[in-house]
Every structure is written in C-alpha cells, then in structure tokens.
Amino acid sequence: MDLDTIRAMDAADPLRDFRDRFELPDGVVYLDGNSLGALPKVTAARMADVVNREWGQDLIRSWNSNHWIEAPRRLGGKIARLIGAKDHEVVAADSTSINVFKALSAAVQLRPGRSIILSETGNFPTDAYMMQGLAHLSGGRIEQKLLPADQIPAALNDQVSVLLLTQTHYKTGRLHDMAALTRAAHAAGALVIWDLSHSAGALPVDLNGCQADFAIGCGYKYLNGGPGAPAFLFCAERHHGDVFPALSGWFGHAAPFAFDDSYEPGAGIDRFQCGTPGILGMAALECGLDLMLEAEMAAIRLKSQALGDLFIALCEDRLTGFALASPRDAAQRGSQVSIRHDEGYAIMQALIARGVIGDFRAPDILRFGFTPLYTRYEDVWLAIEALAEIMKTGEWREARFATRAAVT
Incomplete structure (x- = not known):
C-alpha cells in the first residue's frame, strides 16, 4: 500500500474532524493513547x-x-x-x-x-x-x-x-x-x-x-x-x-x-x-x-480495527526480526498492536527519540495503541517508516537507548 492510498483513507475517515479537537504536538506521532490519552483542547480552559x-x-x-x-x-x-x-x-x-x-x-x-x-x-x-x-x-x-x-x-x-x-x-x-x-x-x-x-x-x-x-x-x-x-x-x-x-x-x-x-x-x-x-x-x-x-462507537471500532490491520500489514512488509504478539484477527484484538523483539526496550527508545511514541512492556513487547478519534492512517505509515529506518541504521544500539527509565 502506498502513501497516497493511505492519505485517501484519512480523507474518507468519518472521524477525521475529531483530531483537530486534541492538542497534538507538531512532529510527533502519538501511538500511546492506550496508556495516556491526548489532551482535549477544551480541557485547559475548563x-x-x-x-x-x-x-x-x-x-x-x-x-x-x-x-x-x-x-x-x-x-x-x-x-x-x-x-x-x-x-x-x-x-x-x-x-x-x-x-x-x-x-x-x-x-x-x-x-x-x-x-x-x-x-x-x-x-x-x-x-x-x-x-x-x-x-x-x-x-x-x-x-x-x-x-x-x-x-x-x-x-x-x-x-x-x-x-x-x-x-x-x-x-x-x-x-x-x-x-x-x-x-x-x-x-x-x-x-x-x-x-x-x-x-x-x-x-x-x-x-x-x-x-x-x-x-x-x-x-x-x-x-x-x-x-x-x-x-x-x-x-x-x-x-x-x-x-x-x-x-x-x-x-x-x-x-x-x-x-x-x-x-x-x-x-x-x-x-x-x-x-x-x-x-x-x-x-x-x-x-x-x-x-x-459525540462519536459513534461503531465508527470508532471499525477505524480501530483498520488501523491495527494496516500496522500489521506494513510491519510485515517492511520489517524483519519482529514477531506479532497480538491476534491477527481484528475481531479478537483491542485497539492496539504489540510486536516482540529481544531488544524491544532500546528500539522503542530510539523510536521515541524520532518522535514516534509507543511504549514498552517487559520482557520484550513494543506496544502501539490506536485512538481512533485522533490517530490517522498516515500516523501508522510514519511509525513503520521510522521503525524501518532505525532497524536499517542500527541506531537503537546507541548506549543512550539502553538505559532504563523509571517509566517504560
């Protein structure tokens, strides 16, 4: 699947307007809403x-x-x-x-x-x-x-x-x-x-x-x-x-x-x-x-499943050395996809340094959450692009990425 097709999916997304109602930093792909949701823009004023x-x-x-x-x-x-x-x-x-x-x-x-x-x-x-x-x-x-x-x-x-x-x-x-x-x-x-x-x-x-x-x-x-x-x-x-x-x-x-x-x-x-x-x-x-x-739960679920399916397809097309830890069948999966790698912690830290935020769960899980109200299909593309580049260059091997923080 190419980027133009993925952008067309975003253009046709019935939930697309919700994204503008959240504070999402420029240059950041946020795939950790399953751990901490993004800030709604109305919250600060309230x-x-x-x-x-x-x-x-x-x-x-x-x-x-x-x-x-x-x-x-x-x-x-x-x-x-x-x-x-x-x-x-x-x-x-x-x-x-x-x-x-x-x-x-x-x-x-x-x-x-x-x-x-x-x-x-x-x-x-x-x-x-x-x-x-x-x-x-x-x-x-x-x-x-x-x-x-x-x-x-x-x-x-x-x-x-x-x-x-x-x-x-x-x-x-x-x-x-x-x-x-x-x-x-x-x-x-x-x-x-x-x-x-x-x-x-x-x-x-x-x-x-x-x-x-x-x-x-x-x-x-x-x-x-x-x-x-x-x-x-x-x-x-x-x-x-x-x-x-x-x-x-x-x-x-x-x-x-x-x-x-x-x-x-x-x-x-x-x-x-x-x-x-x-x-x-x-x-x-x-x-x-x-x-x-304000959103329809049926639309949320359909997009959640589609985001996960896209992530899995791109991951398996572009990456080697990872194992799928989540069910392949979207009906058996929540709104996240997890993949396994022995060096999962360092790889995730390198990914975060590039502005793609997921999280790590011991011993070897890289976890990516999809919040349909603000996650775009293009975000999935960008995440896999960054992950592929990290694995190609080996930048995850840098010592700074191996140091465990208090929160993973």
Whole structure:
C-alpha cells in the first residue's frame, strides 16, 4: 500500500474532524493513547475555570452551586453509556486499584462459603496484587488462584466466588469473550468482575447484555481524562442492596452530612463511593467523556480495527526480526498492536527519540495503541517508516537507548 492510498483513507475517515479537537504536538506521532490519552483542547480552559472561578471565587459554595457533589454520579452516568450499563449502575471514583478491591470484596461477600478468587496469569499486575492483598487480609479464608487463560473455564467450580479478568489484555491486546466467560462463571455459581481499562472508549462494551456483575476501569486512557484521572466502578443493579462496602468511607454513607458515628450504606451505587471526590480530576475527565460521547462507537471500532490491520500489514512488509504478539484477527484484538523483539526496550527508545511514541512492556513487547478519534492512517505509515529506518541504521544500539527509565 502506498502513501497516497493511505492519505485517501484519512480523507474518507468519518472521524477525521475529531483530531483537530486534541492538542497534538507538531512532529510527533502519538501511538500511546492506550496508556495516556491526548489532551482535549477544551480541557485547559475548563480546568482554569474550575480553579479560578469555582474554587478561587465560589470557594466551598461550589459543592452546591457548581454541582461538585454530583460529579461522581454525573460522570458515572456518562461512562455508563459507553459500557452498556444504566446511568445509576456506574460511579466515577477513586483509582482503578481501589475499585478492584471494592469489587472483589463485594463479590466475596455475595458468595459466602466459597474460598477461591480466580484470574489469569499475566493479567495486569494491580488486579493480581489486589487479589493477593484481599487473600492475605482474610487470614487464609480466601485463596488467590492464577491460571493460564485457556484453563479458566475448566477451573470454574463451586469453590470459586469470583472471576476477575481484563477484557482487553494490556500487553497483547487479545480480547476475552465477555459473554461466554460470564455465562460459564454464572453456571458455576461464581460472579464476574471485568476490568475495562483497555476497552472503555475503544470498543463496544455491553455489560448488561452480558449480565456482568461488576466492572472497573480507568479514565486516563481512551477516555482522555488526563494522568491519574478518576476511575469508575460498575455494579449491576441486582446486587446493590446486598453489599456492605469494605471501604466504608463517608461519601458512601446514606447521609454523609448527618455525621453519624455508625456507617449506613448509601442507596444503590452511591455506597461504592468512598472519600471526597477529586474535583479537578473530575472536571478534566468530563471533558474527555463529553468529547467521546459525540462519536459513534461503531465508527470508532471499525477505524480501530483498520488501523491495527494496516500496522500489521506494513510491519510485515517492511520489517524483519519482529514477531506479532497480538491476534491477527481484528475481531479478537483491542485497539492496539504489540510486536516482540529481544531488544524491544532500546528500539522503542530510539523510536521515541524520532518522535514516534509507543511504549514498552517487559520482557520484550513494543506496544502501539490506536485512538481512533485522533490517530490517522498516515500516523501508522510514519511509525513503520521510522521503525524501518532505525532497524536499517542500527541506531537503537546507541548506549543512550539502553538505559532504563523509571517509566517504560
């Protein structure tokens, strides 16, 4: 495929006008939106207004007059539209790790007498770490079990209380079959938590259509909420009245400003709030959500798949020495493509030095994320051109590219 054909694809792209609504530096090809989304142009002005007017002038009155108090539920309702949930089943709050713990502890409560919390080996570490922490706190009553993905269905039995899986694998981009695995878990009497950190905003998700029990995810990847943006938690309505939150913070109380000595869970999804919401982070995330909600998810998914297919085709046409780590079939892949190379870290650093930004995941993964609202087909071409030149010249061998930074 030649560059003229690729530019024609960009000209015909129904999402092309969204790119101009993001801050994208000149001379940079950004293929890391699956780790940190780009900055929407409206966000800086919105943040300035929150800081200068709502905080600076209206002060504490803003909890009421500027509706700060409503932000977790308001944003949760917007996220719900992206993940196939009802508005009152999702709340924006805390971090992904904290919400994993909330969901795990809730699911364990709902399945008393069962001892196993199950996930796959190689799942995103914070999910496994939170499982390990909960098992440790249980004093031996709960056992964490991690198995290869293909062994999960056979391991679902009457001792499993909850299955926790990430729908889109963070390294390879491989998709789990959410509907089939949820059915299998329910047939065994277990509950399911889906981590949507690499799915929400990138592909269609239908939690209620799949009868999912819980889901969690972050706001700073495809939702473009900024570094450390608030996360979200989904709890199916049928479970709302049966959970006493393990993290029973005051914002999850039925009447936070009654200041009672004893905790009484809030109604519905409100009980999954914990501490005071971070309003600056909420304001930034809402800008990303509002932008995302203007686009059609079907168009986002089609472009995501096409970008990935183009990357794979160009990579295999122009490069040698790399192995595909992601599914070739776009229907089995999220909005990223990963390739393997023994010197992946140094190669990625050389690529970044040329202005093509992806990232590296140990031990050998070069990861490229495609955010359809602002990634062009030409960006894929430029990335492969730069990568081919790096491999031809051997510039990745320079000592400066071998030094590991704190964040890879």
